[in-house]
Amino acid sequence: MSVLYFLPQGWLPLLESLFYALIFPGFVIILLLAFFIIWFERKAAARVQMRYGPLWVSKRTGGIIQLLADMIRFSFQEFIIPEGADFLPFVFLPGFLLAFAVLPTVFIPIGPDYTRIFPSAYTLLLAAAFTLVIPVYLVVTGWAADNKFSFIGALREAYLLISYEVPYILVIASMVLLYRTLDLVRVVDMQESSLPGILLNPVAAIVYLLVVIRSTGRVPYDIVEADSELIFGPYTEYSSLMFGFVMGVPYIELYSYSLLFSVLFLGGWAPMGGSGFVGGLILPGLLTFVKAVIVMCFLVFLRAVYPRYKLNKAMEAGWSWVLYLALVSLLVSAAVSRLI
Amino acid sequence: MSLPKEVPFTYEALSQIELKNGVIELQVGPAHAGSGHMRIVVWVEGDTVVKVDPDIGYVHRGVEKLSEDRIYIKAIPIVERPALVDTVNANLAYVIALEKLLGLEAPPRAQYIRVITAEISRIISHLYGIAIFGIFMGSSTVFMWALADREPFIDIMEELTGARITYSHIIPGGVRWDLPKDFADRLEIALQYLERRMKDYESIWIKNPVVEARTKGVGTLSATRAVELGVVGPNLRASGVGYDVRKDSPYAAYPDFDFEVPTLSEGDSYARLLIRVEEIKQSISIIRQALKKIPQGRVIYEDYYKRMSPLMKKIYDETGRVKFTSLVTSLSPPKGEAISRVEGGRGEVFYYLVSDGGKTPYRFRAVTPSFRNLPYFTHVMPGHKLADVPVIYGSIDYFPPEADR
Amino acid sequence: MISLQVDAVVQELSGLVGDKAKVVYDQKAGFLRVETECKNAADVAKKMKETGFDHCISVTAVDFPVEGRMSVVWHVSSYTNSKLMGMLAALTVNVERARPEVPSLVPVWESAVFHERETHEMFGVGFAGHPDLRQLLLPDEFKGKWPLRKDFKLSKKREDLFNKGGAEP
Numbered sequence: 001m002s003v004l005y006f007l008p009q010g011w012l013p014l015l016e017s018l019f020y021a022l023i024f025p026g027f028v029i030i031l032l033l034a035f036f037i038i039w040f041e042r043k044a045a046a047r048v049q050m051r052y053g054p055l056w057v058s059k060r061t062g063g064i065i066q067l068l069a070d071m072i073r074f075s076f077q078e079f080i081i082p083e084g085a086d087f088l089p090f091v092f093l094p095g096f097l098l099a100f101a102v103l104p105t106v107f108i109p110i111g112p113d114y115t116r117i118f119p120s121a122y123t124l125l126l127a128a129a130f131t132l133v134i135p136v137y138l139v140v141t142g143w144a145a146d147n148k149f150s151f152i153g154a155l156r157e158a159y160l161l162i163s164y165e166v167p168y169i170l171v172i173a174s175m176v177l178l179y180r181t182l183d184l185v186r187v188v189d190m191q192e193s194s195l196p197g198i199l200l201n202p203v204a205a206i207v208y209l210l211v212v213i214r215s216t217g218r219v220p221y222d223i224v225e226a227d228s229e230l231i232f233g234p235y236t237e238y239s240s241l242m243f244g245f246v247m248g249v250p251y252i253e254l255y256s257y258s259l260l261f262s263v264l265f266l267g268g269w270a271p272m273g274g275s276g277f278v279g280g281l282i283l284p285g286l287l288t289f290v291k292a293v294i295v296m297c298f299l300v301f302l303r304a305v306y307p308r309y310k311l312n313k314a315m316e317a318g319w320s321w322v323l324y325l326a327l328v329s330l331l332v333s334a335a336v337s338r339l340i
Numbered sequence: 341m342s343l344p345k346e347v348p349f350t351y352e353a354l355s356q357i358e359l360k361n362g363v364i365e366l367q368v369g370p371a372h373a374g375s376g377h378m379r380i381v382v383w384v385e386g387d388t389v390v391k392v393d394p395d396i397g398y399v400h401r402g403v404e405k406l407s408e409d410r411i412y413i414k415a416i417p418i419v420e421r422p423a424l425v426d427t428v429n430a431n432l433a434y435v436i437a438l439e440k441l442l443g444l445e446a447p448p449r450a451q452y453i454r455v456i457t458a459e460i461s462r463i464i465s466h467l468y469g470i471a472i473f474g475i476f477m478g479s480s481t482v483f484m485w486a487l488a489d490r491e492p493f494i495d496i497m498e499e500l501t502g503a504r505i506t507y508s509h510i511i512p513g514g515v516r517w518d519l520p521k522d523f524a525d526r527l528e529i530a531l532q533y534l535e536r537r538m539k540d541y542e543s544i545w546i547k548n549p550v551v552e553a554r555t556k557g558v559g560t561l562s563a564t565r566a567v568e569l570g571v572v573g574p575n576l577r578a579s580g581v582g583y584d585v586r587k588d589s590p591y592a593a594y595p596d597f598d599f600e601v602p603t604l605s606e607g608d609s610y611a612r613l614l615i616r617v618e619e620i621k622q623s624i625s626i627i628r629q630a631l632k633k634i635p636q637g638r639v640i641y642e643d644y645y646k647r648m649s650p651l652m653k654k655i656y657d658e659t660g661r662v663k664f665t666s667l668v669t670s671l672s673p674p675k676g677e678a679i680s681r682v683e684g685g686r687g688e689v690f691y692y693l694v695s696d697g698g699k700t701p702y703r704f705r706a707v708t709p710s711f712r713n714l715p716y717f718t719h720v721m722p723g724h725k726l727a728d729v730p731v732i733y734g735s736i737d738y739f740p741p742e743a744d745r
Numbered sequence: 746m747i748s749l750q751v752d753a754v755v756q757e758l759s760g761l762v763g764d765k766a767k768v769v770y771d772q773k774a775g776f777l778r779v780e781t782e783c784k785n786a787a788d789v790a791k792k793m794k795e796t797g798f799d800h801c802i803s804v805t806a807v808d809f810p811v812e813g814r815m816s817v818v819w820h821v822s823s824y825t826n827s828k829l830m831g832m833l834a835a836l837t838v839n840v841e842r843a844r845p846e847v848p849s850l851v852p853v854w855e856s857a858v859f860h861e862r863e864t865h866e867m868f869g870v871g872f873a874g875h876p877d878l879r880q881l882l883l884p885d886e887f888k889g890k891w892p893l894r895k896d897f898k899l900s901k902k903r904e905d906l907f908n909k910g911g912a913e914p
Contacts, residue, residue, distance in 0.1 A: 045480065049481050051488075152384075223727075231373060305544070305548075308477055311387060311727055397880075402892070406899075409899065443773075567800055568854075576824070583824045588831050589831035677774045
C-alpha cells in the first residue's frame with residue numbers, strides 16, 4: 001500500500017484537504033487558538049489576583065493581541081546559541097516539537113464526514129501514539145543545551161514521562177474496551193446513541209485529565225519547567241523566536257489532548273450531523289472545537305489556584321493511585337460495555 | 341523526614357566533602373528566579389542536596405562603615421534601607437540604643453505611636469514573607485494577593501509620614517509626626533479588611549493540599565538545634581522555643597499590652613507559615629488595644645520641645661509635625677556603650693553603639709535577623725530534595741539586603 | 746528586682762571563672778561585661794555556656810588605633826534559661842592591633858560561625874580554629890584590606906578602593 005493511497009483523487013478533494021490541514025482545523029486556527037488560550041490564561045489568572053492582566057496592547061479589546069506583540073518583539077532579539085550546545089538538536093528540535101504537537105490533530109475526526117479527508121479505521125490508535133512521542137524530543141532538547149538546569153529538567157521530564165505513560169495507555173485501552181472500536185468516527189456514533197463517554201466511564205476521564213495536565217506542564221505539574229528551581233527547565237537557553245515557539249508548544253499539545261478528550265469523552269460533534277464538506281465537516285467541527293476549547297480553558301485556569309508539586313510526590317502518584325484509578329477504569333469499562 | 345546518616349552537619353565535615361562522580365554543582369545564582377539577591381551554591385547528587393553554601397554579600401552597602409562618617413541622626417535612613425520591608429523596627433532599635441546613650445526617654449504618647457507603627461510594620465513584613473513563600477512554590481495567586489493586601493497599610497503610613505516604605509518616623513526623643521484626627525478610624529477599616537482577607541488565605545492557601553504536601557516535614561529544625569544555631573524570630577518559635585523580645589526584655593510600651601506569643605513544636609516549613617499567620621492576628625489585636633488606650637500628650641521629649649523656636653512650636657501645635665532643632669541634628673552623646681534589642685518581623689534586631697563623645701558614632705554594629713538565620717542554608721537544607729531548596733528558603737523569610745547590610 | 750537577679754548571676758559566674766576573667770554589670774549600658782585575656786577566652790566561654798548563655802548574638806571588634814588595641818566582643822544571651830533570658834553578656838578580649846588573634850569560639854557557640862567570618866574579613870582578626878574563614882560579604886578583591894578599621898578611609902573613586910587600598914584622593 002503506497003502513500004499514494006492516502007492522497008485524494010481530483011482537484012476538489014485536494015483543496016478540501018489543504019483547507020482542512022492549513023486553515024480549519026489546521027495550522028492557522030491552531031496558531032490563533034494559541035493566541036487566544038494564552039491570553040485567556042493570563043486574563044483569568046489576573047482576575048483572580050486582583051489585577052488587569054494584558055491590557056495596554058489593545059485597550060479596547062482587552063489586550064487580546066498581547067501574544068502577537070510578544071512574538072514581534074521576540075523576532076527582533078538575537079538568537080543566542082551557547083558555545084557548548086549541540087547545534088543541530090538545539091536549533092531544530094523546537095521545530096520538531098511543534099510538528100509533533102500539531103500532528104495528532106490530523107488524525108482526530110471533527111465531523112461525520114471525516115473519511116473524505118483521511119480514510120482510516122485506526123484513528124484512535126494513531127492519535128494516542130503520536131501524543132506520546134512529544135516528551136522524547138523534550139528530553140533531547142534538555143540535553144542539547146549545555147546547561148545544568150536544562151539537564152536536570154530533561155531528567156525530570158524523563159522520570160515523569162515514564163511514570164504517567166502507563167496510566168495513559170491503560171485509559172486509552174479502557175475506552176477501546178468500552179466502545180469496541182478503534183475508529184473515532186464510530187466512537188462518536190456510539191456516544192450519540194447512548195451517553196457521552198464522561199458519564200459512561202468517569203474514572204477514565206479523570207485519569208485522562210491528570211495525564212494531560214502532567215504532559216503539557218500545566219500547574220500544578222509544571223515540575224519540568226519549574227520557575228524557582230530550574231530557571232525554565234529544558235528551554236532555559238532559548239531566546240528570540242525560539243523562545244516564543246517553546247512557550248507556545250505546550251499549548252498546542254494541550255489542544256491536541258483536549259480535542260481527543262472532547263471526541264472520546266464529550267461526544268465530539270454529537271447532536272449535530274450532516275454530510276458534505278461544509279455540512280459534514282466544518283459545521284460539526286466547530287462544535288467539537290468549542291468543546292475542546294472549553295476543556296482547555298478549565299485546564300489553564302488551574303494555575304491561579306495551586307502551587308507546584310514536588311518531583312518525587314508526582315512520580316509516586318503516577319505509580320500508585322493514578323495507576324490504580326486507571327486499572328479501576330478498565331473494570332468500569334468492562335462492566336459498562338455489557339450494557340451499551 | 342529522616343535525613344540520611346552519611347550527610348554530615350559539622351563545619352569541618354561539610355568543608356571536606358569531596359565531589360564524587362555524580363555530584364553536580366549548581367549555581368542558583370543572582371540571576372535566578374528562586375534565589376533573590378544572593379547566590380546559593382548547591383551540590384546535588386541525583387535529586388538530593390548534599391551541601392549548600394550561601395554566597396552572600398551581593399548587596400552589601402557597608403552600613404556600619406557609612407554610619408561612622410555621619411552624624412547620629414543621619415544613620416536612621418541608612419539603617420532603615422537594608423531592612424526594606426520592616427523598616428520601623430530597624431529604626432526603633434537604633435533610636436532606643438541612641439536614647440540609652442543620651443539617657444532620655446520618649447513621652448508615653450510617643451511610645452504608643454511607636455508600638456502602633458512597629459506592629460503595622462510587622463504585618464507588612466509577614467505579608468511579604470507569605471508572598472515570597474508562595475512565589476517560590478509556584479503560586480502567583482498568593483504572591484499577588486499578599487502584596488496587594490499590604491497596600492492599605494502602606495497608604496495609611498503614607499498619610500501619616502509622607503513615605504511609603506522608609507518612614508524615618510522615629511527620632512531620639514519621640515516621633516516626628518503626631519497621629520491625624522481620623523487615623524484610628526482609617527486604621528480600623530484597614531484591619532477589618534485584613535481580617536476578611538485572612539479568611540480567604542486560609543481557604544485558598546493554608547488548607548491547600550499541594551501546600552501541605554510540599555511543606556509538611558520539610559526543613560525541620562529541632563528546638564535544641566535551633567538554640568545552638570542561634571536562629572531568630574518566627575522560625576525559632578516554630579521550632580518550639582517561645583522566645584520573643586517583646587515579652588522577655590520589653591521595650592517601648594509593650595508591657596501595657598496583652599498579647600500571646602504563638603509557638604509550635606514541629607519546626608517544619610508549614611509550622612513557620614502558620615506562625616506568621618498567627619502573628620498577624622496578634623498584631624491586629626495589639627494595634628486595636630493601642631488605639632483604644634493611647635494617652636494624650638506631646639510626642640517629643642520635653643527638653644527638645646522647650647528648645648524649639650516659636651515658629652516650630654506653632655507648626656507642631658497646628659499640624660503635629662516635629663521640626664528638628666539644632667540640638668537634635670548635632671547630638672553628641674556622652675562617652676559610653678549601648679545595646680538595643682527589638683523584635684522585628686523577621687526576628688530579633690540587635691544594635692550595639694559605641695560613642696566617644698563626638699558627633700559621629702565611634703562604632704555601630706548592626707546584626708539583622710536574616711543574617712542570624714543563615715545557618716538554615718548550611719545545616720538544614722542538606723539531605724532534602726532539590727525542590728525543597730526554594731521551599732525552605734521561602735519559609736525562613738530570608739531577605740538578602742537585610743542580611744548583607 | 747532586676748538587680749537581685751543580676752547580682753546572683755554575677756556571683757555565680759565570678760565563682761565559676763575565678764580569676765580568669767573580670768565579671769561586672771554595667772548599669773548604664775545595661776549588660777554584663779566579662780573581660781578576659783586571649784588565652785583564657787575559650788575556658789571562660791565554656792563556663793558562661795554552663796551558666797546558661799546558650800547562643801551568640803553577635804561577634805564584633807572595636808578598633809582603637811590611638812591606644813594600639815582592638816577589642817573583640819562576643820555578645821551572648823540565653824533562649825532557654827528563664828533567669829538569663831532578658832540579659833545580655835559581652836565577652837570582651839583586648840588584643841594588640843598589630844597582631845589581632847583570638848581563639849575561635851565556634852566549638853562553644855556554633856551560632857558564632859558567620860559572625861566570626863564577617864569580623865575576620867572586616868577587621869583582620871584571626872580566629873584560630875574557625876572551620877571556614879573565607880570572605881563572606883566582601884568580594885575577593887578586598888581580601889587583606891580590612892575595611893572597618895579606622896585607617897581605611899572610604900574613597901570616592903572606585904579604582905582607589907580596589908587598587909590603592911582605600912587611600913583618600
